[in-house]
Amino acid sequence: MLAYVNHHDDAYKWAERRRIETHPRTGAVQIVEVRERVEEIAIQPAPARQPELPFPVPAEPSVSALPLFSKLSTDDALSIGVPEDWIKDVLDASEDKFFAFAGHLPQEAAEALLDYAVTGVLKKLAPVTIDPYSHPDAQRRFRVLEGHEELAAALDQPFEKWAVFLHPSQRALVDRDFSGPLRVVGSAGTGKTVVALHRVARILRKEPQAKLLLTTFSEPLAAALKRKLDVLLADVPSLADRVTISSFEQSAAELYALITGRKAYLVGxxxxxxxxxxxxxxxxxxxxxxxxxxxxxxxxxxxxxxxxxxxxxxxxxxxxxxxxxxxxxxxxxxxxxxxxxxxxxLTSSDLFTVVTEHFRDRGEKPYTHVVVDEAQDLGVAELRFLSAIVPDRPDVLFFAGDIGQRIFQQPFSWKGLGVDVRGRSFTLKVNYRTSHQIRRMADRLLPDNVRDFDGEEDQRKGTVSVFDGVEPVIVIAQTIDEEAKAASKFLRNLLEQGISPNEIGIFCRSNDQIARASKVAELADVKTISSLLGRSSEQAVLIGTMHLAKGLEFRAVLIVACDEGVLPLGARIEDVADEFELDEVVATERQLLYVAATRARDHLFVSAVSPGSEFLEDLVHFNA
Known part of the structure; x- marks a missing residue:
């Protein structure tokens, strides 16, 4: 059993403080911190150091000293997997104290408690009488490898990459068969892409004749999907031969060349x-x-x-x-x-239409399955295209996306185009990527519930983050120079904390503000790159527009130049033709800021020159 990997002394210290046991109520194997060995858990953990800024920032939110879980019983705590020697701490915990020790609890217990704190409903799991290592919750922590070939393939990968586990709610969506198209939605960081990738792997393993298209809205994101899928298929790399991974447009262009014998020329x-x-x-x-x-x-x-x-x-x-x-x-x-x-x-829509009309009524299709990531940015022609290139049978279309991150397309009826996901649209609620503080602030940019054109609802309220962090910093400066100084100070502070430059992104609304973003890095004396192709290079901060941030992840994100007239972008406002379109532009610009902010895991900095974007009012006053 491989339970933990680190240097010799650190590994022994880790083992001294933990035991591995089967929970008496849930039946899942847990790695439990020994309560008496946890010498001190501070009630109010000291926040990570933040830069001293010459501008006011939101005050720390007030937290209740009243117990969060006073209405729960010992039996309730056991039913969600709280170890017996942690129950008293849980039932006595106030909000600030709970976040101090939540990370010491088994993940399923911490998630259930966070969900209860948000919704007031405790979701108890029925005991599972199976092998403790096969329990859905145990599968978060343990992966059983069949044979030395699979073990060798796993160990050839970096540890943090191959140890990809699914939350039980995600596993259910990966393994089920459905009677029609399936859509998985959820706010940023809830693992929609992970579910999509595991769905691809499951189809390839289950159906030897499957030929699958994995697609998303851009080629850089398609390349990222390929790298992640290669990790999941490390034990049987040949499965990847039956997958085409490309953007919506590139996949259509390849089929266009195949059926016409010529390249498609798109109008700029x-x-x-x-x-x-x-x-x-x-x-x-x-x-x-x-x-x-x-x-x-x-x-x-x-x-x-x-x-x-x-x-x-x-x-x-x-x-x-x-x-x-x-x-x-x-x-x-x-x-x-x-x-x-x-x-x-051709326009892009023309390209999709040519391919759609070629394959719509043909019995032989180029793919047996299509899995779509970032599906919220599909347009009418793209959705028609994807429906036409797979057989007309259940369970061949899988969509993963976040209605709240739609930044390119206006909404339309999927059902009207023959893609009916009603009854097969599921919302993920557990956020793995973004801290509680960043997620809470970013959520202020969007409504609690987002409804699509067919009436399907993404209920964003109730999403919980699995880890705590520090409060985001928002600066509204008087001048561009003052903004740059504040942002560069924040950036230097991140570097002093040991965060690598290639774990940091600096973003702005458009290319017109790139110089302001570059100035921040220059003042902090840090190297920068502007392309995703160079992101893996050592010690370089990625600088780009908010659109570039889509689909990426960083330890820390700085969003600068969020000025009035820049966000929402003045040029887009000037282009609107009617009131409806104005509402759409403002909504997608707001969602673009949400996308950029939720790329951050631990640290977020947002700045503007006074008076700042109208969107910042929600963020500046979110603690009020």
Missing amino acids: RDKLRAIISEAAGVARYTPQFLNSEWGHVIDAWQIDSAEAYAAVPRMGRKNRLGSKQRDELWMVFAEIRRQLRAKAL
Whole structure:
């Protein structure tokens, strides 16, 4: 049994303070800290050092001195896996004291107590009468390896990479068979990607003929998925031969080349805007309106005729259009389509549509299964494409995403496109990546519940983090120079605490603010990189836009230049065509800040020049 790995003296000290035993009530094998050997657990642990800043920051939240779990009994505590010699500490614990020793409890017990503190409901687990090492909770801590080949493959990997365990709620979603498409949602850090990867591994092991597409919204994220999947398949690397891992667009481009024998040439954003602007010159509509109508209606829904345009519902658009207006507008859009075809150019939606139409009615499909990460950023054409390239049978489509992290696409009805996840949409609640303090603050940016177009609800309230940390720092400076000094001081403090530069990210809203982010690193005298390809290089802080942060993880994150007019981005506000679109832009900009903030595990710094973004009001006053 391999229970703990460290240097000789540290390993012995670890073992002296722990015992391995089967819990008397749940039946799971636990690694339990011996209560009498834990000499002192501070009631209020000293926070990690923060820089001295010349600006006011939110005060530490007041915490109740009343017991959190006074309504629970000894039997309740046993039912969720609390070791017998820790029960008194749990039942007497106030909020501050509980967070001081929560990390000393078995994980399932700490999670159940955190969930109870948030929801007031104690979710008891029925005892499982099986081999203690096969208990779902024991599987968090122990992995049984079959044969020396699997052990050798595991030990060839870095310890922290191969020891990937699933929470029981995640395992249930990985192992079940479903009667239709499955969607897993949850806030940032709840393990949606881990579930997706294990789902891929399970399909490949279970179905020898499976040919699977694992896809996400960008190539850098696809590369990250490949690295993680290689770890999961280390014991049988040949399984990876049956997986294609690429972005939505790249996977469509590869199939397009296969069925046409030529490369797809996509029109660039600036070129397309120039074509639309030229068309606006002969129409009585503004370029802003034409860009919006093209992007959200004509191209998104692949409208190809005046009749189709007359019938499209234009869901959510505030400015209603009569039949004469649509006829007039279609003449403009038809000319835009003509110019694109004359130049042999495709939009991304055109690309997806060509491949969709080729495979829709064919019996032979290129893939047997599709697993999607970051599914909240699928558009209409992408979803149609993914449905068309797999057989029409249950359990072949798997989606993982967070409705609250949607930053690219406007919402639409999945059910209307034939992808009905009602009754098969599940929300993960345990946050493994982000500290309690950072998660709590970031959650203020989003509503407690987010509902999709089909009425499926992501109930974000009740999510719990499995570890405690320090409060985020928010600075609203008077000048750019003062902001840079405060941020660089925070960065130097992180380095002094022993956090490696390649565990730190500095992000801003757009390329226009990159110089301000770079100035922070320059003042702290730290090397920087701006590409994900170089992130593994030693001692370099990653600098980029908030979009680059999506899907990544860091020990510490600095988000700078969150100014008024920058967040939400002024250029996007100027482009809106109606009130509905304005609401959508503001919502996605808010969600973009949430995405960037939740990349941080332990430390978060957010700054702006006064008066700052309107979004910061929620963060500055979140302790009020």
